[in-house]
Amino acid sequence: MALLTEEPGITGLARARGRSGIRCLGALIALFLWAVPGRQAGAADAPTREYLVKAAFLFNFTQFVEWPAAAFPDDAAPIRLGILGEDPFGRAIDDTVQGETVRNRPLVVVRSRRADELKDCHLVFVARSERSRLDEVAEAFDQAPVLTVSDCDGFTRLGGMIGFFLDGAKVRFEINPSEALSHGLKLSAQLLSLGRLVGPEIGAPPR
Amino acid sequence: MSRFDDLPLRRKLMLVILVTCTLVLLLASAALAGFEIDTFRRTMLRESMVLADIVGKNTQAALTFQDATGATSVLGALEANPEVVAARVHDRDGAAFADYLRTGPGIALAERARSDGHEFLDDHLVMVRPITLDGKRIGTISLWMDLAGMHERLLLFAGIVVLVLIGSLAMAWVLSAYLQRYVSQPILSLADVARTVAERKDYTVRAPPQGGNEVGVLTDAFNHMLTEIYDQNQRLKRQAEELTRSNAELEQFTYVSSHDLKEPLRMVTMYMSLLERRYGASMPPEAVVFLHEATAGGERAQQLIDDILSYSRVDRPGVGRGPVALDVVVAEALANNRAEIDRLRAEVVVKSSLPVVLGERPQLVQLFQNLIGNAVKFHGDVPPRIEISAERAGKEWTLSVRDHGIGIAPHYQERIFDMFQRLHTREEYPGTGIGLSICRKIVVRHSGRLWVESEPGAGANFRFTLPVVGELVVGEPQQAASPTDRASGAAL
Numbered sequence A: 001m002a003l004l005t006e007e008p009g010i011t012g013l014a015r016a017r018g019r020s021g022i023r024c025l026g027a028l029i030a031l032f033l034w035a036v037p038g039r040q041a042g043a044a045d046a047p048t049r050e051y052l053v054k055a056a057f058l059f060n061f062t063q064f065v066e067w068p069a070a071a072f073p074d075d076a077a078p079i080r081l082g083i084l085g086e087d088p089f090g091r092a093i094d095d096t097v098q099g100e101t102v103r104n105r106p107l108v109v110v111r112s113r114r115a116d117e118l119k120d121c122h123l124v125f126v127a128r129s130e131r132s133r134l135d136e137v138a139e140a141f142d143q144a145p146v147l148t149v150s151d152c153d154g155f156t157r158l159g160g161m162i163g164f165f166l167d168g169a170k171v172r173f174e175i176n177p178s179e180a181l182s183h184g185l186k187l188s189a190q191l192l193s194l195g196r197l198v199g200p201e202i203g204a205p206p207r
Numbered sequence B: 001m002s003r004f005d006d007l008p009l010r011r012k013l014m015l016v017i018l019v020t021c022t023l024v025l026l027l028a029s030a031a032l033a034g035f036e037i038d039t040f041r042r043t044m045l046r047e048s049m050v051l052a053d054i055v056g057k058n059t060q061a062a063l064t065f066q067d068a069t070g071a072t073s074v075l076g077a078l079e080a081n082p083e084v085v086a087a088r089v090h091d092r093d094g095a096a097f098a099d100y101l102r103t104g105p106g107i108a109l110a111e112r113a114r115s116d117g118h119e120f121l122d123d124h125l126v127m128v129r130p131i132t133l134d135g136k137r138i139g140t141i142s143l144w145m146d147l148a149g150m151h152e153r154l155l156l157f158a159g160i161v162v163l164v165l166i167g168s169l170a171m172a173w174v175l176s177a178y179l180q181r182y183v184s185q186p187i188l189s190l191a192d193v194a195r196t197v198a199e200r201k202d203y204t205v206r207a208p209p210q211g212g213n214e215v216g217v218l219t220d221a222f223n224h225m226l227t228e229i230y231d232q233n234q235r236l237k238r239q240a241e242e243l244t245r246s247n248a249e250l251e252q253f254t255y256v257s258s259h260d261l262k263e264p265l266r267m268v269t270m271y272m273s274l275l276e277r278r279y280g281a282s283m284p285p286e287a288v289v290f291l292h293e294a295t296a297g298g299e300r301a302q303q304l305i306d307d308i309l310s311y312s313r314v315d316r317p318g319v320g321r322g323p324v325a326l327d328v329v330v331a332e333a334l335a336n337n338r339a340e341i342d343r344l345r346a347e348v349v350v351k352s353s354l355p356v357v358l359g360e361r362p363q364l365v366q367l368f369q370n371l372i373g374n375a376v377k378f379h380g381d382v383p384p385r386i387e388i389s390a391e392r393a394g395k396e397w398t399l400s401v402r403d404h405g406i407g408i409a410p411h412y413q414e415r416i417f418d419m420f421q422r423l424h425t426r427e428e429y430p431g432t433g434i435g436l437s438i439c440r441k442i443v444v445r446h447s448g449r450l451w452v453e454s455e456p457g458a459g460a461n462f463r464f465t466l467p468v469v470g471e472l473v474v475g476e477p478q479q480a481a482s483p484t485d486r487a488s489g490a491a492l
Helices: A002-006 A010-024 A037-041 A049-063 A092-097 A128-140 A177-182 A189-194 B002-006 B009-058 B060-064 B068-080 B148-200 B214-282 B285-314 B326-336 B338-344 B361-377 B435-445 B477-481 B486-491
Strands: A079-084 A105-112 A123-126 A147-150 A162-167 A170-175 B084-091 B096-101 B117-120 B124-133 B136-146 B322-325 B347-350 B356-359 B385-393 B396-402 B450-454 B460-467
Touching (some): A049 A092, A049 A123, A049 A147, A049 A170, A079 A092, A189 B068, B009 B060, B009 B068, B009 B117, B009 B124, B009 B136, B009 B148, B060 B068, B060 B124, B060 B136, B068 B084, B068 B096, B214 B285, B322 B361, B326 B338, B326 B347, B326 B361, B356 B361, B356 B460, B361 B385, B361 B396, B361 B435, B435 B450
Parallel strands (some): A147 A162
Antiparallel strands (some): B084 B096, B117 B124, B124 B136, B322 B356, B396 B460, B450 B460
């Protein structure tokens, strides 16, 4: 019974934020990546090991984010992953989502250099090539239920929601939950507990 | 079982009650214990399953993002439940991913994920549940639950059962000791009355009436039986008194009438012989023959009356019983038959020493006298030879008076003991036909039997039994053995 209070929820969220600092130290890299350490020395087109992990994380995010119902035209509509700017993944992102479904929705990868072309996406990865135009990107998706992810430094402080960073060799991420909330996205408490939280304090529990 | 049968009624009742109570309690306790164990296991299973599912769900993100630290942190929440001693999350491929251990090592956590389900080990319950995300399996969670709580509870339960058992038995003992009276008391009081009746032969006692149950029926039947016995006893007593009185009257009548008949009869014979002596010479010879016949008839009538008198005297109160030495009796009987024995040159042999018996001496003398007299009388062509002997068989003496005379045909061997029964004409063998009746009456009065073993022409063996007397009486043979002191012998 005592355990129920530990379930992610109102108190779970508050607690997770308090512990996130300790937790950052223990992050591990996906095991399947350990098994293929030579990949980063491969062809120029092949993504680095770092981007293989990031591709997997992008897919994982879709499992712990809840979009508003209005974000999908119907029940079978796919979840659209947009890649803004110079694609660092290559085929890795396509391979990752190939044949996968999340809540019965297939996943589709869309690439573009223009933010307004990706407005009907549900998750947009902003590549490093766009790091000088992050303000515009944030503005482009203002109010839209789009989860914005990037590995540009300071992304979450400039209106982005999830930002990758490297903790030694490990890929970690920081989250700006209030930004996601303002776009009508619900991030799972479990997800919040794994990331480093940034942004203004959340006074009221996210609904 | 026979030991149980011998137990007093109230013990038996209490034993039955206590054994029943114990068995019922043990059975109920066993059922309760079984139910308790089952309930505990079910509860534990359900709780551990819920727990595993909740914790497993909370490790979804950590598993997905391969964040073992996050998973360990989630498992750490299990600390709140003291029954969980260990937990381990395995990833999608079954490799160990994150652990929780309440107290140091000691539990062999499975390196590879076990198959889903649960298993009760000696001290632990292992619960294995899948972790799924979006309908896909992403890992496995295993919980080790401590069963010490269950063992403690079972121990407590056993203790309570023992206490309840002891308490209940004590209560059952007290209650049954008190309540068994309602069942056993009526039967015991009835048994008391029955014992009183048996010991005191007092048939006027009555068992106090009981209720309408089986004991009541038994009591009523018992009382009814007592009444019946009492009435029958009274009736028998009355009849016996009547019989005794009428018998006595009859004997008195026989005795008196016989006695009174003797007097006129004696006068007839006396004057008859006087007539013959005085006037016999002047009478015609034919008249003298008539006179002889008349005198002989009178004497026979006199003999008959004497025999009837002695027959009736057997039953009259005589000198009383005492130890009687039979060799003295036989000597006296021989002396009384001396004239006849000498006349026929009979030989009488006492073949064995004769015992001392309890009886009336004059009657026993008469018994031997009659038997010896018969043996002498019914001799054949040779001079009579008579053998007297005694042998002991258990508690009886069997005495024999054997002759080698004419013998008795088998179909007469019982009739000869009837009154007035004669097998021969007066001319062949004189007698009244009463002697053997007297003999039988005497033997019967002395608690014996009299019979004859004989073949026609091969002699007769008259045999009779007399009870063996106790040691005390046999210890004074010298008084009874004195043949000269008749008075003192008879007084015994």
